Amino acid sequence: MKANGTTIAITGGGNGIGRELTLQLLDKGARIAALDISEEGLAETARLAGANADRLTTHVANITDRAAxxxxxxxxxxxxxxxxxxxxVAGIIQPFVKVNELEYSAIERVINVNFWGTMHTIKAFLPHLLERPSAHIVNVSSMGGFLPVPGQSVYGASKAAVKLLTEALHSELTDTPVRVTVIFPGAIGTDISKNSGIDAPTAAEAAEGGKQEFKTTSPQDAARMIIEAMEADKFRATIGKDAAMMDKLSRLMPERAAAIIxxxxKSLLG
Incomplete structure (x- = not known):
């Protein structure tokens, strides 16, 4: 689906990748409804939209609240x-600890935002998308959705659920006007730890701080690649050289890939 002239709802539009998608899609001539739990974040997105703000509406929403x-x-x-x-796009991480040390409240919070939040929006919007001559759903999973990351096991499980849900939707909607794309970002330079209320590095941030050849992908570049994937009606897209390499390795040698991560x-888990 080409962006120009369309209306697209974006969760997590008040920061990070969601904000960059909002700004870049506005530049491409789309109308955007930016959704976020942070009114302050949405206000900053609107400010950054500048002259394009006349095609932007902001909606403070908690995606875990089905009625809302x-x-x-x-x-x-x-x-x-x-x-x-x-x-x-909206998502949060867990505290950077092993499952044995993870409180049920943290587990439920991650699942509620990452999986149920995605399910709520799909169920709410899909009937309307099916009425359009051309429509698109883009769900952001994670490199942690296809590769085990110690210390982010529940986060990864939630993103693996998003992965399979999205792939199944792609099949279910094959004979409809709705195309579906799943996105697998690697290490992205966002404030996801802060936005998750976690005083710890994310798996991506931790990997970035380690000895590896890959650099963090900027939110701007990530958004550009996601838009390219949408406009090309891609089934899936990896974001960043780290995600691309580990995607291949995890399929060819899954145990080796898990050992690398x-x-x-290891040093972050104590």
């Missing part, structure tokens, strides 16, 4: 006249 999410499509259609796309993360 179910009200969003009507509000967006009232504001923009239609909704053609959904980008599920364990070695990278």
């Amino acid at each position: 999410v179910e009200a969003l499509p009507a509000a967006i259609i009232e504001a923009h006249g239609q909704v053609d796309g959904l980008m599920n 364990y070695k990278q993360m």
